[in-house]
Amino acid sequence: MIATQADVLIIGGGLMGSATAFFLRQRGLSVIVLERGLVGQQASGVNFGNVRRQGRFLPQLPLAHRSRALWGRLPELIGEDVEFIVTGHLCLGYRDEDGEALEAYRSAARDYDLDLELLGPNALRERFPYLSREAIIGSMSPDDGHANPRLAAPAFARAAIRAGATVVENCEALTIEKVGEDFVVQTAAGIYRAPILQISAGAWGAQIAERFGELVPLKAFGPQMAVTEPVRYAFKPVLSVTTRDPLEGIYFRQIPRGNVIFGGCLRESADIDTARAQVNPDNTLHQVGQLRRIVPALASLRVIRVWSGVEGYLDDNIPVMGVSSAVPGLYYAFGFCGHGFQLGPGVGDVMAELIATGQTSTPIAPFAISRFARPSPSEETLRVDEAFTEQ
Structure with a gap:
């Protein structure tokens, strides 16, 4: 069977994956999103819809600011209203x-x-x-403010499709492996391959990371x-x-x-x-x-x-976001611990920047998957963010 090729494969069609696909297309990269169910069906669509910055883990605020600026421009960016006020x-x-x-x-x-x-x-x-x-x-x-979570991820996915991305729903990844320079994903709908793979599979992200030898204590x-x-x-x-x-x-x-x-x-x-x-x-x-x-x-x-x-939660209450510490070409954006909705557009923009240029203008080092080899932040450091934890 001939594989469908792209510059980037994204597993997971929630807000993070759909937004990344949209911003990758703005940077000229071809992208395929594989979603095991329907776009925005899980955490991205069932959450509270809060677009808030206060109470976040302090080093997360630059990302939240970048995302808030995008929320204010969504109708002109993606051509749809997601009821942000x-x-x-x-x-x-x-x-x-x-x-x-x-x-x-x-x-x-x-x-x-x-x-x-x-x-x-x-x-x-x-x-x-x-x-x-x-x-x-x-x-x-x-x-x-707040927005409608049932609208946001599908709106980003439609905008990505209009920009030239491919989004395949009801398409579960059966096998995922690195073959030479490419990642190869086999599904019931066909085989897909790309030199870059982003995992944005929410609560299922840790299972995929484990296939590549990276353990994440996600619940x-x-x-x-x-x-x-x-x-x-x-x-x-x-x-x-x-x-x-x-x-x-x-x-x-x-x-x-x-x-x-x-x-x-x-x-x-x-x-x-x-x-x-x-x-x-x-x-x-x-x-x-x-x-x-x-x-x-x-x-x-x-x-x-x-x-x-x-939804996927980690003990330190912050997500996994950035490059793999084990496999070249592998990227992560999952485990947003119930407060990822506001971050969604910013995550997509930052991940697209990272994939396209190899660096980001917004710091994301605290979210690296490699941190699980280090002690977690103190309970007191995270206390305020835990009290605010919601979508």
């Missing part, structure tokens, strides 16, 4: 220790060109009168998401809670159509063999209670749908 992101704290963490993060984030506004109890109640009195401090990132979990009936549009910013207690870690946003989308608290395990994750109804009920705790007026809303999906 700038609403601000307000993170709330219930205790003095939470306020201290938010203050420390604001101070550190200034060195990474992120300006945050801290609001005390009176200022919170004046600007957001619907908040309960349990919230004693808030951190506002005014230029953050699969399912976010616990829900949406309410529509009501009058009243809550503009994305709201979340920073806390050491995972049972308090709720986040929600309201879309202009009126529905309130929420998630957080506990995650459930997910099965990568069946590609299934379940919603725990007890967690949904607990989430509703936490929503009421932030905004008492939400107590009467009816939940009309719940969902989950398969």
Whole structure:
């Protein structure tokens, strides 16, 4: 059987893979994306849709800034609207220790060109009168926002196709091997080969990396998401809670159509063999209670749908991104630990730059797969980001 040849093969048609394909075409490289299901079907399409920068692992902020600039240009870049709107992101704290963490993060984030506004109890109640009195401090990132995750990855894939890329859905990679200078991927739909291979397979990325001798301690979990009936549009910013207690870690946003989308608290395990994750109804009920705790007026809303999906998480809460440490021509962009949605366009742009030129203008060294041979960052370094962890 004759193989289909390209400059770059990408395994995984989520937001990372689709965005990389689009930006590779902008740089003139031929590219084929192989997606085992449908584009954006897993983590890229089931997440919360938050486009936020505050609370991230600090060395990740340059990538987040690059991505945020692209979010603001998406209609002109890809020719489609993915419902991105700038609403601000307000993170709330219930205790003095939470306020201290938010203050420390604001101070550190200034060195990474992120300006945050801290609001005390009176200022919170004046600007957001619907908040309960349990919230004693808030951190506002005014230029953050949210978008529709069900639209983003398919829109990038369509834009990549219009630019000349090939995207093959329902095309699982059966074998992947390096043969001479090329990677050869055999599927039921045919054989594909290229001198460059990018793995953007989400929670399945570690399995593929292991085939090339690189072990990644990735675990699969399912976010616990829900949406309410529509009501009058009243809550503009994305709201979340920073806390050491995972049972308090709720986040929600309201879309202009009126529905309130929420998630957080506990995650459930997910099965990568069946590609299934379940919603725990007890967690949904607990989430509703936490929503009421932030905004008492939400107590009467009816939940009309719940969902989950398969996401990949690493113990250090940061992704695998960059070149392989073992195989020339192999690249990775997976394991975004439930907060990759905002990064998606930036990841695609950076990976295309790296593949095309051998370097990047945005630092990504902390995300290298080689870090698993070194000690993990301290728990305290990552604490704020863990509290913000959502899509």
